Amino acid sequence: MTLAEQLVWSADAGNIAKVRQLLCKAAVAVCAEASSTANHATRVAFAVAVLGNPTAAGSAAVFPVATNPALTTTPSDSDLEFTVNSMFSALAGVTA
Numbered sequence: 001m002t003l004a005e006q007l008v009w010s011a012d013a014g015n016i017a018k019v020r021q022l023l024c025k026a027a028v029a030v031c032a033e034a035s036s037t038a039n040h041a042t043r044v045a046f047a048v049a050v051l052g053n054p055t056a057a058g059s060a061a062v063f064p065v066a067t068n069p070a071l072t073t074t075p076s077d078s079d080l081e082f083t084v085n086s087m088f089s090a091l092a093g094v095t096a
Helices: 003-011 013-032 040-052 054-066 077-092
Strands: none
Touching: 003 013, 003 054, 013 040, 013 054, 013 077, 040 054, 040 077, 054 077
8 A cells, every 4th residue: 555545544434443343352352362472471562552542553553554564455364463463572571
């Protein structure tokens, strides 16, 4: 997507809702992951925050999700889910 397309895509209520739902799905999975997972505490803290306020989390996450260069203006649900899952640690604040 071009920058202009990313901005339009990120403002769409349907896209925000999809990202919110996928972020909640990922958060539930993170809460169930092994405590030995790298950066587990940080990831769980973010997961709890997501589940506590999915509206705010989804609205914030839609912008970075839109930056994935592999996404089109009409991404499949599986492409969106892959993107959310792959960005979860970064959204949680995990740094390299």
